[in-house]
Amino acid sequence: MDMPTPDSAVLSRKDEIVARLRKVLPADAVIADVAETRAYECDALTAYKCPPLAAVLPASTEEVSDVLRICHEMGVPVVPRGSGTSLAGGALPTADCVILGVARLNEVIETDYDNRFIRVQTGRTNLSVTGAVEEEQFFYAPDPSSQLACAIAGNIAMNSGGAHCLKYGVTTNNLLGVTMVQMDGTVVELGGAHLDAGGLDLLGVICGSEGQLGVVTEATLRILRKPEGARPVLMGFGSNEVAGACVSDIIKAGVLPVAIEFMDRPCIRACEAFAKAGYPDCEALLIVEVEGSDAEIDHQLSLIMEIARRHDPVELREAKDADEAGRIWLGRKSAFGAMGQINDYMCLDGTIPVSELPRVLTRIAEMSKEYGLDVANVFHAGDGNMHPLILFNANEPGQLEKCEALGADILKLCVEVGGCLTGEHGVGIEKRDLMHTQYAPEDLEAQMAVKDVFDPGWLLNPAKVFPLDASDARRSVKIAAE
């Protein structure tokens, strides 16, 4: 993984930069000690590490604005950081950057049940947003697996999804407004508690821009009333093809489950060994969850099971109560932990058209043999968002590189069949150099033109999203200008 050479002019001015930051922030909000900056050297993509020049922890929009204005004036790159749970290296520092952590921005500003929104500071964790409204039976819908730890700021930067987005959509569909600070310190309000944009939909382009257009300090989020109940059904099938066909038939039949999760044999076995959830020993397993009142759930599950029966399931298990529901979800929810137990693994995130499921799974199995690395598949089948887990041994020299090469081949396959490189984790540095496989130069140019407008100096979250060769000219213009 290449990263640009740190700007020596910035490195040599470290003391001056830190001194200026200390003037606008409390003493404990500026971290410049080399040992302490290590805490920020990586995110959840731990294969890559680089301590930043300094880290700051502002506690208000004004402080964020002050920090950015100073960094802008001094030509210092800034890497915004939520909770550091990015699997794509979205918050990986550069040696010449200031990490701007939003952890101290964690207040609830307003809850409004009549108008169904909550306004929060963006350092707040995803789950604690729901936590703030569940007493009134409301919830915030996007539910990434890291929801206990991940911050709303990072959710907005990556346009995070989750298991339930088949019904509720991803972050962008549940984000109503933001307060954002631009790199030069300008504070803008986009959207609000009302719907849609009066002019160009800037909010729509901010969401998913990986912290490269501005630092979002506050967000207005749509909250929804909780359904009366939810229950899953578990189905086992003799082949991936049959399970794929069943998914398609459920969708075509007009039932819209909140989640359809798919696990293949390697994944089922690992989960079973780890969590002992009582999963059947079969080729493919589906967990389908529906919502509503008890009677509504019964009706929808009966329709789904009727469809499943037409595909000769080897197992069909309906959850009759919360306890049974919990056991059905147990294996799936421990999938990543189960994998971590047996091996190091790399989690991919490509999306494919649902109709391509069988073909892609067959091809992944072939590639897995070719590379000699096991791949387990667990994913959101309703929306085609795959999470192949490549198992490898990090201590064996050359295995990480081999694993990355297999990962790249799988993602190229996703693009080839009409899908994309990343469905919910983001590009970060991880998929940066694969962007050429999905986008032509002019497609990337159009995206970079947006960055030119919001951050003309290309200081925010540098060397992410765009292949280095594509963004090189823009990043060097900045250096030349100083």
Place this chain on the structure above:
Amino acid sequence: MRPGSEQEMSEAIRAASGPVRIVGGGTRGGFGTGEVIETGGLSGITLYEPGALTLVARAGTPLSEIEDALARENQRLAFEPMDHRALLGTRGKPTLGGVAAGNISGPRRIQAGAARDFMLGVRFVDGSGTIVKNGGRVMKNVTGYDLVKLMAGSWGQLGVLTEISLKVLPVPEMQATLVLHGLNDRDAVAAMSRALGSPYEVTGAAHLPASGRTCLRIEGFERSVQYRLEALGQLFAEAAQDRIVDSAENAILWQAIRDAEHLAESAGNIWRISVKPSDSPVVAERLGAKAHFFDWGGGLVWACLRRGDDARHALTGISGHATLVRADPADLAKLPRLQPEPPAIAKLTDGLRRKFDPRGLFRSEPVTA
């Protein structure tokens, strides 16, 4: 000019020497002056996979063609795009490109989302004639910046859409409406908020002051609709109410709301104002409109004002935006059609226009039908 392919569209834009006006079906009163470039030559559904809930079509495809194809598979565009013909007195066939460029959504926006939320990918020709693609045809995609949202609702000011991919949804088995009678604006919005805050999945909430009706729509499997209709009715046990379960009757009612038919006959300028629901009674009071109604549970105010009156005065101290949908031509010189932006935002949108349309081809004053 009527390019027959995306390539020809690119050449036409490249060759343009002055302002152009992009026209799809010409039913919504688009933006731009100057030479007309039609999108009708870029027509046809290029991919439809009902099992993947995905449809891809060229921008000039008539909406009716898409709706027919979907109906054959018992699917639909869940964002319920408004048909502007009744309100604007336009003819022609609405196209997919117009829906996308205007982010045109109907009553179900409140629950299912707007056109922008169902757009998975776009192809477009920018002001330099460059063909750009963004997004794709899968439901979850965070690969690079989301220019799909930027193009949705941009009214062609950044480029000419040539192809759009959409998420589609199944048509539910049944629709029903609970109608509450005799509520004033304030009580109606309170009732709609209560309904939308219930677990009964209301997919439409509109208040029609002229007939004193507040309409709450529920959709789904028949058994489920019956149950929720009953439960919802109980929430408002004290209000005079009745129920519409006949599908044709429901279709007529919600189409009229979607298309703002209640205002079509009123003489004056028509405004569409997006605010948070609880602000709408205040806005309506300040407007003193000749006629008005609420959609989106109060989040959308439709109003007919006297010519020359500026609805934006009613938004003082209230966050939201007002669009002048139908206007007397003389008023358009004084009243911008889209909500004016604060300076910091205007600087950003201006910067984007300059990047995507460096020659200002699409950047002329808006015209109305």
